[in-house]
Amino acid sequence: MSRGTRYFATYGGRERQVEILTRPDGRLEVRVDGAAHPVDVASVGPSGLLNLLMDGQSVTYAARFEDGAAVLSFHDREVRVGIEDERTRLARQATGKAKARGRGAEVTSVMPGVVKEVRVAPGDRVRDGQALLILEAMKMENEIRAPHDGVVSEVRVAPGEAVEKGARLVRLEPPPEDAG
């Protein structure tokens, strides 16, 4: 059997190498850190569900991919597994580490909604936990709070505006050194 495709999976604080091989009979074989695991996977229905038979378990799950991780929806929980294929890893290693984060930070919307009220303006000093704006979603008003002390450098939304989950709302710069 030829060499398969390698993946690097980070889960539970540990990275493992997963190799997926196609056997001569067309079946797949999965090796985790070199140890073979008999598996059988089948698509279920039109919603992208997969059923995995492995290690004495029948597990049905959906997967979506976000920022180098697979978010797996099992029947009773959602689990995040860092996952990368070999090619991507090699390419990433060749171009160096991911860029260091800038000093400022974006406050993003953790839910879709409509901006009801904006409480801050550029230049405002804000405290950790201070309400920056009010977002209405499903008839509840939710205060979007500052994740840390800082100075508002930009307000990206206006009242009445509909925002998606993850939309950037407000940019916060670190507070001046003299801030308590």
Place this chain on the structure above:
Amino acid sequence: MSRGTRYFATYGGRERQVEILTRPDGRLEVRVDGAAHPVDVASVGPSGLLNLLMDGQSVTYAARFEDGAAVLSFHDREVRVGIEDERTRLARQATGKAKARGRGAEVTSVMPGVVKEVRVAPGDRVRDGQALLILEAMKMENEIRAPHDGVVSEVRVAPGEAVEKGARLVRLEPPPEDAG
């Protein structure tokens, strides 16, 4: 509003002309034998269901087309409506009537199944209702019977063969004139 697309629908022993027009605002208008009916139709889900609001009724249905007819599945019944668009009708009228049926008749399978046993051979005289072969489907054995008296001219299947619905099984010629 410009002239719409015309259809000819045969149902309940009566043909009606149905005209479907797109109004300037993008909505559809349906006229049956010239009388306008406000309708609203929307697709429901991935299975091709349609919901029709018309004449004070909310009706959900699926449609499939067979031999110039629409077979409509309502929640409580299946209904067959002959349906033809204007272009098809004109083309058909231009090329003359449908060909007259041949004198022989095919006995077709009314269900998918596996041929369990063949009871007749070419040349056999058969009586109306006589078992021609045994078809097994869903663990029940079903006798496929002759639709009328006749002479077997061809047997198209053999025991063990899987057949689809509509498959031609046996060809029957009319019985000789001296047949009772």
Place this chain on the structure above:
Amino acid sequence: MSAPRAIRKLLVANRGEIAVRVIRAAHELGIRTVAVYSDADRTALHVRGAHEAVRLGPAPPAESYLRIDRIVEAMERTGADAVHPGYGFLSERAAFAEAVEAAGKVFVGPPAAAMRAMGDKLSARAAVAGSGVPLVPGAPLAPEAGPAGWLAAAREVGFPLMVKASAGGGGKGMRRVAAEAEVPEAVRRAASEAVTAFGDGTVYLERYLEEPRHVEVQVLADAQGAVLALGERECSVQRRHQKVIEESPSPVVTPDLREAMEAAACAAARACGYRSAGTVEFLVDARRRFYFLEMNTRIQVEHPITEERYGVDLVKEQLRIAQGLPLSFGARPPEPRGHAIEARLCAEDADHGFLPSTGVLGAVQLPGGPGIRVDGHVYADQEVTLHYDNLLVKLVAHAPTRAEAIARLRRALYETRLPGVTTNIPLILRTLDDPRFVSGRYDTSILEHAAPPPADSDDLVPVVAAALALHRRVRPTSVPAAPAGRSLSAWRAQGRSAWGGPA
């Protein structure tokens, strides 16, 4: 029989809705489950519902669900300590129970001896004969006697009569015979079907009762010796001897008759040393006399109507009994409440000779709300094949009165959508409207004289519906191309823009 003991892991040797049903009961009791499957069922609900799943073989039952050796091997491999056989397949094969017990495992069902006595209808008649249970006139049939011998036996029983598979059930291997000339063919066909369905071609003859009602009594017998009856189920709405609609209580059974039938059912169970859940079937004639027909030594398809009325989970009771525990509710069953009706939704074209319907299910929509129980195994994209029986969903309606239960079942049937196959829902709806059914005065011939589908009306809705559906088909240029993948909003938008906005 091995000694009762705690079940930690249960293998469910079946498929379809009953496999799902058994898994549900096991999980509620904290028992781990192992599903088995054929290649046709790789993604079936029972495979996904169980904790583990083991492949048995190709789709044909003889190569998968009927393979005792592979099922016992799967139990060994997974460490399952018990097996539940469901109904059909191996559920009434004493040899299966014996093989399981020989492997040191628990068979969730009656002792093999009771299965043997009752599984064969001829020995069942013999077993209960001494206990005062009334029997229908009948006779065994020797295959080697040949047509002449068969005919002699048939004359003795009298016409009309039934040819029945001794190992049978579910209408398979069963033929009604009205006249002498039909006997040889009926015997051959019934025997042939019986071989296919049950692996045993023994058939026998039984007098055919006129206008009979098929009424059965549910019994439960535990290892402590308790034998109890939980009322009756009326199962006379049948087509080709397959039940379609069942209800409890039976409209024909009076309190006195119920008491007598329950006593007879318990006597039959005691006569064969029964343990577990079982069903004693009777025929009730027009004069309310009842006759023992057979005992089904397994859970019955229609068991939910009893469960709904009594508030008892019969499969959990089976699992309790198999572990040597007494019945959960003590010495007396709870008081039954209200009326329950079950309809079996099958993939078949009931208006065209009950032809089986195959296909791929689309977006199924199942009913809910008060008093509606759904036992099914359907899911979107499921392929309905010819390999197995065509039962898709059992709908059970439970309500304070019979009239309310009927109305409830009707509305639940209206809510149900099983696109992709033809179902018998239209027939069930017409039956619920049938004056004989509504009055409760019906017998097993009710579907033979069923009303035909209604004639076309002068309603314009079908006319417009057909034109709109065709318009969509012939004018594809007027709608945007269906997007790839799951951009369903776009697809929906297409539906809206093509078919017009709000009226």
Place this chain on the structure above:
Amino acid sequence: MSAPRAIRKLLVANRGEIAVRVIRAAHELGIRTVAVYSDADRTALHVRGAHEAVRLGPAPPAESYLRIDRIVEAMERTGADAVHPGYGFLSERAAFAEAVEAAGKVFVGPPAAAMRAMGDKLSARAAVAGSGVPLVPGAPLAPEAGPAGWLAAAREVGFPLMVKASAGGGGKGMRRVAAEAEVPEAVRRAASEAVTAFGDGTVYLERYLEEPRHVEVQVLADAQGAVLALGERECSVQRRHQKVIEESPSPVVTPDLREAMEAAACAAARACGYRSAGTVEFLVDARRRFYFLEMNTRIQVEHPITEERYGVDLVKEQLRIAQGLPLSFGARPPEPRGHAIEARLCAEDADHGFLPSTGVLGAVQLPGGPGIRVDGHVYADQEVTLHYDNLLVKLVAHAPTRAEAIARLRRALYETRLPGVTTNIPLILRTLDDPRFVSGRYDTSILEHAAPPPADSDDLVPVVAAALALHRRVRPTSVPAAPAGRSLSAWRAQGRSAWGGPA
């Protein structure tokens, strides 16, 4: 109020699961139904389930489901002779009931005067004050008094306290206040939310009881003057004052306490001249003292757990009462049976601040089997939007004992699949395992101190599952292209061949 009369056609002035629920009851009674819908709900289940459907307007409730004028107009246009308001939206607006009655139609609910008395929580306190029903300390709040006046009122009530919308319900327009400094902001926000949700910004203050349990009593009052209670519902599992899990009976209510609470509930109903189904909410403190909280003058979200135990259809009773008929079961409610639990499955990310989740539902899979009732409005390709509340499905488990009902609900939750959105199923499952819930000793703070999601394990299944899912994504060349249209067998075949055959 117009005189009671037969209802032939009922307009259901609501959407979602409760609209479906009401349509079910009407159809079982042979009443024709008219659905109303906003543009977001054109293909919703209630639109498809009703006999007729009328568009109200765009998606926002203020332009559709809250438009009294359009709803009354739809009743005129369709000839509906009665309206059922469901819960939420216009259900507790006396002005709606009056507009309906002014049009000569029947409002299925209490008299407008009773709604007015009880719909406003302040007047409700006044209405029941004379009838011996115990009250929580509280005070009204004058908007014009300003922050200083609000603070004075707050000091009088004592901290901690709640700011509540007088017209409120469902957790909207509600704020808990621990200290004086929070009072002005809490009052402003609660009033603002109350305007949005109910069109009325009146708020009041109420003492916050420590470790309180939220227990409510179901009442039914008919036009003949019968006022009956049907036991209690324990509703203490709440997040942000939205109920998540409800059960009946309450683990904390003793027979004596039940008798006292039922008597108080009936007294409250009589005090306001109630008619129809209604719910009297109480807080029960750690010493089993109970206090009147409010009366909900409508059908309640969690009404099914009462229905399952009593075998009574509360919506049908509402429809009977509105027609001037007496309660269906006579002078005494049936004996309740077993234990029932409801879980509300919502589109929200319970592990990340209960953020609402939107999306398009895929192939939904709902549970079934014994003792499981499903009240939902979901279907494949349904768009879950932000316009309405995020309740997708109510699951109700009914079983002989509390432990069995919990086990049954657990297994039903495991069967449920609502792909396309994030749901609170994981939170519900963890709550059912919470030792406080299992023991029955919990109060309304149970979810504030809920266990976090379990930590990652060293199980290899997620590792392999993630790799296989990515493998499928990055190696599309190894699988045949997904066929156009509905050739699902090919898609399934792809799944098989790409991922290997049986192990």
